[in-house]
Amino acid sequence: MATLAEVSNGTVSHYLNHPDRVSPEKRDRIKKAIDQLGFVRNNAAWQLRLGRSGTIAYIAPDVSNPFFSTIAEGVEQRAATHNLAVFISNSNRSRAREDAYLDMFEAQQVQGMLVASHDPIEDRLTQIRARGIPSVLVGQRAMSEAQPSVSVDDVAGGYMAMKHLIDLGRKRIAFVGGPLAIRQVADRLEGAGTAVREAGDVTLEVLNVTNRTITDGREVGRALAARPVNTRPDAIFAVNDLLALGLLQVLVASGARVPDDIALVGYDDIEYGESSIIPLTSVRAPHEGFGFAAVDLLVSQMTDEPPATPKQLVFQPELVVRASTSAR
Amino acid sequence: MATLAEVSNGTVSHYLNHPDRVSPEKRDRIKKAIDQLGFVRNNAAWQLRLGRSGTIAYIAPDVSNPFFSTIAEGVEQRAATHNLAVFISNSNRSRAREDAYLDMFEAQQVQGMLVASHDPIEDRLTQIRARGIPSVLVGQRAMSEAQPSVSVDDVAGGYMAMKHLIDLGRKRIAFVGGPLAIRQVADRLEGAGTAVREAGDVTLEVLNVTNRTITDGREVGRALAARPVNTRPDAIFAVNDLLALGLLQVLVASGARVPDDIALVGYDDIEYGESSIIPLTSVRAPHEGFGFAAVDLLVSQMTDEPPATPKQLVFQPELVVRASTSAR
DNA sequence: TCGCCCACTTGACACGTTTCAATATCTGAA
DNA sequence: TTCAGATATTGAAACGTGTCAAGTGGGCGA
Numbered sequence: 001m002a003t004l005a006e007v008s009n010g011t012v013s014h015y016l017n018h019p020d021r022v023s024p025e026k027r028d029r030i031k032k033a034i035d036q037l038g039f040v041r042n043n044a045a046w047q048l049r050l051g052r053s054g055t056i057a058y059i060a061p062d063v064s065n066p067f068f069s070t071i072a073e074g075v076e077q078r079a080a081t082h083n084l085a086v087f088i089s090n091s092n093r094s095r096a097r098e099d100a101y102l103d104m105f106e107a108q109q110v111q112g113m114l115v116a117s118h119d120p121i122e123d124r125l126t127q128i129r130a131r132g133i134p135s136v137l138v139g140q141r142a143m144s145e146a147q148p149s150v151s152v153d154d155v156a157g158g159y160m161a162m163k164h165l166i167d168l169g170r171k172r173i174a175f176v177g178g179p180l181a182i183r184q185v186a187d188r189l190e191g192a193g194t195a196v197r198e199a200g201d202v203t204l205e206v207l208n209v210t211n212r213t214i215t216d217g218r219e220v221g222r223a224l225a226a227r228p229v230n231t232r233p234d235a236i237f238a239v240n241d242l243l244a245l246g247l248l249q250v251l252v253a254s255g256a257r258v259p260d261d262i263a264l265v266g267y268d269d270i271e272y273g274e275s276s277i278i279p280l281t282s283v284r285a286p287h288e289g290f291g292f293a294a295v296d297l298l299v300s301q302m303t304d305e306p307p308a309t310p311k312q313l314v315f316q317p318e319l320v321v322r323a324s325t326s327a328r
Numbered sequence: 329m330a331t332l333a334e335v336s337n338g339t340v341s342h343y344l345n346h347p348d349r350v351s352p353e354k355r356d357r358i359k360k361a362i363d364q365l366g367f368v369r370n371n372a373a374w375q376l377r378l379g380r381s382g383t384i385a386y387i388a389p390d391v392s393n394p395f396f397s398t399i400a401e402g403v404e405q406r407a408a409t410h411n412l413a414v415f416i417s418n419s420n421r422s423r424a425r426e427d428a429y430l431d432m433f434e435a436q437q438v439q440g441m442l443v444a445s446h447d448p449i450e451d452r453l454t455q456i457r458a459r460g461i462p463s464v465l466v467g468q469r470a471m472s473e474a475q476p477s478v479s480v481d482d483v484a485g486g487y488m489a490m491k492h493l494i495d496l497g498r499k500r501i502a503f504v505g506g507p508l509a510i511r512q513v514a515d516r517l518e519g520a521g522t523a524v525r526e527a528g529d530v531t532l533e534v535l536n537v538t539n540r541t542i543t544d545g546r547e548v549g550r551a552l553a554a555r556p557v558n559t560r561p562d563a564i565f566a567v568n569d570l571l572a573l574g575l576l577q578v579l580v581a582s583g584a585r586v587p588d589d590i591a592l593v594g595y596d597d598i599e600y601g602e603s604s605i606i607p608l609t610s611v612r613a614p615h616e617g618f619g620f621a622a623v624d625l626l627v628s629q630m631t632d633e634p635p636a637t638p639k640q641l642v643f644q645p646e647l648v649v650r651a652s653t654s655a656r
Numbered sequence: 657t658c659g660c661c662c663a664c665t666t667g668a669c670a671c672g673t674t675t676c677a678a679t680a681t682c683t684g685a686a
Numbered sequence: 687t688t689c690a691g692a693t694a695t696t697g698a699a700a701c702g703t704g705t706c707a708a709g710t711g712g713g714c715g716a
Contacts, residue, residue: 001672008696013674023694038459043435044381045672047372048701063416064397064599072391076418080425085432088391088416090404097408104413107371131366214599249603271392271542272600275577277607329702336666341704351664373702376671 005033016041047109055085056298057105058114059098062213063090065242066270067287068116071138074291075114082299084111093211095119106133112298114138118182122147134301136294140183141312148301148311150294152285154184157317158191161237161265161283164319166199168263170235176220176247177239178208185212185239188267192237205233212239217246225254234262235325241266241273244280248324252277264324279322285315333361344369375437383413384440384626385433387426390541391418393570394598395615396444399466402619403442410627412439421539423447434461440626442466446510450475462629464622468511469640476629476639478622480613482512485645486519489565489593489611492647494527496591498563504548504575505567506536513540513567516595520565533561540567545574553582562590563653569594569601572608576652580605592652607650613643 002009007026014021015030022030033039047053058075060068072088079086087110091098098117105113106128113128115121116138125135125147137149165173175192177185189206196204207223209216217238224232224247238244244266248258256262258278266273269284293313330337335354342349343358350358361367375381386403388396400416407414415438419426426445433441434456441456443449444466453463453475465477493501503520505513517534524532535551537544545566552560552575566572572594576586584590586606594601597612621641 009673010675010696010698011694014695017674021694026695038455040431040434040459042376042437042672043432044372044375044437045701046435046674048370048376048671048703049673049675051701053372063391063400064394066392066394069392069397073418073420076420085429086417088418089414090401090416092401092404101413103368104371106368107374109370109372127366131368214603245600245603249607272573272604275542275573275605276600276603277605279605337703338666338668338705339664342665345704349664354665370702373671374704376673376701377703377705379671 001033001037001039004037005029051109052111053109054083055087055108055110056112056114056295057087057089057101057108057110058116059089059091059101059105060116061091061093061098061118063088065213065240066272067240067268070270070287071116071291071294074288075295076291078292078295082295084295084299091117093118099124102128106131109133112136112302114294114298116140118184120181120183134298136298136301138290138294141314145311148297148313150290150297150313150315152315152317154187154317155191155194157267157283157285158188158193158237159195160191160317160319161188161267162192162195162204164281164321164325165235165237165263165265166195166202168235168259168325170263171201172203172205172233173235173237174205174207174224174233175237175239176207176209176217176243177212178206179210180208188237188239209243212243214242214246214249217243217248218250219246221247221250221254225250225256232256232262235264236262237265237267239267241268241270241280241282244282244324245272245276248277248280259323259325266324269320274322276324278324281322281325282320283317284320285317289315329361329365329367332365333357379437380439381437382411383415383436383438384442384623385415385417385429385436385438386442386444387417387419387429387433388444389419389421389426389446391416393541393568394600395568395596398599398615399444399619399622402616403623404619406620406623410623412623412627419445421446427452430456434459437461440464440630442622442626444468446512448509448511462626464626464629466618466622469642473639476625476641478618478625478641478643480643480645482515482645483519483522485595485611485613486516486521486565487523488519488645488647489516489595490520490523492609492649492653493563493565493591493593494523494530496563496587496653498591499530500533500561501530501563501565502533502535502552502561503565503567504535504537504545504571505540506534507538508536516565516567537571540571542570542574542577545571545576546578547574549575549578549582553578553584560584560590563592564590565593565595567595569596569598569608569610572610572652573600573604576605576608587651587653594652597648602650604652606652609650609653610648611645612648613645617643 002012076086089101113135141151142149180186196202266280266282269282273280273282330340404414417429441463469479470477508514524530594608594610597610601608601610
């Protein structure tokens, strides 16, 4: 490359990084050579020399869940303003793949990681941080003070959802979600439990699932539909919208009237909830703000400024009431 | 690192790559040093030395469209079996960002790219291929023989959808989609047009949109709802499910009966179509197979085996009829 | 004892870039 | 004319790894 333009590679480097420092004549020669060869700067070498990669990673448990892909979009947008590229990856809810990606990104020398995980992963992130790569936990409040996180107050969200159902006069309420080892799930259930205890005369049944997908929702829906009518719950709080959509689909198909027979509340307020069979009441967290805030927090760590905002950002959710809990 | 274990870096390298070639004693010393330092192989240097990165890229126009995120999942899964990591990126339907990502991935020395684009991008891919990085066009059939692609027969799909509406007896049909510069859109319209011409007594109105999102669908929906009833179409073919969902939502809210007043067909058969207000009739392409096939095609190029399958894979779509076109 | 082979280890080099000190060339003022 | 200073260019060093030829030493057979 440098030889084709008949200049030293030092000059080529200057051309690329400080074009003003190179004479118009060589500038031309180099430009011509670049075009001719279709030259692209080798990033591996560049990284090696500079010691930084200009990239950050976003690890999501499930890209096909709109909740996470919406966040991804916010992340990308904000990262672009910082001249950072984002590697999105999909752990498919598998801790093993999460680990593999963490390893890979560390080797890849990303400058920071945004990790949305369902598993307890803070220890791992602490190790990685010790080796110089900062991270932000997304969607799960960090236990440790040192670990920044961006999350929703899930206890409040759970309370909100359950209170709403109770205020509608429902008595036999089901909570669909799991596993309880997942922090977000446990928190939402905790909030819900508080509301139930306050009410006094309401029973709460917990229906466990493993994956929190539409498919899981359908399965629980079928199980409920198979029950004798008088043992069915009269309201359901689903731990996320995907589950709620699956439930809704099967319940409606089986002839149950929503919300008359069964009222339904979801969580996350994904875009498709609004256009579902019965538009879905849901607990909404500000998705876009999520991505933005996470990137800002990460960047403030990367640049070593003392972060202006508190390290653990907790958004307050809000309840969006739609047809699935209110007769039209 | 090497100094801590008191061995040469050559030995460390052997330990990492040919552990059998290093004595048990040093093996221990090195292992200890690795643990103590939390050593992770520097990927930049590794890449630089080896000249390959072990990664491929998947560029999608819109990660939040489930059609693309479902493909992403298939891609990941298949790539994992080849020991390849996948960088997913989101061009947000912007050609400029698409270009930026192509540059970045080339500099990153990915070993191959899967590109799902709405824009004519083959020239760009040809250049990149000339510099040694193979690619597979996803969702759009390549014009050039040399460019592998995985796509759906969109002309057939468009024909199918329109034929279905015509067979229902609909006469004033609208096609919602755009811009026509997008190959997929043009193909689907072409197929639809053929069905209309065959029928003879059916009129086709084309309603243009720019982004093919739920939001765009809602907008067109509002415009239609504002029309006097007798000038409204009695059936709509939306160029993708997102549009269809947006349309559906607004039309139903405005009191139109679907499918009685207006029948509606979408395209892609995303998961949420089935659980929408009125379950959506749609043209289905095998998403998962898509991702698998694309990775296989890419790998066969990377390894230089003559690819066993033909280079341009075209899947045949199938029509999934649901409530939005059939009274229950 | 000598020589040979084997197992293990080493050190130098290369990959493609940036940076930096050093050199070469030019400009304008004294 | 000379010299200080600016400007333009160069070459070497360094980043962290894998590879390879070369080296060390030990064991074993003759």
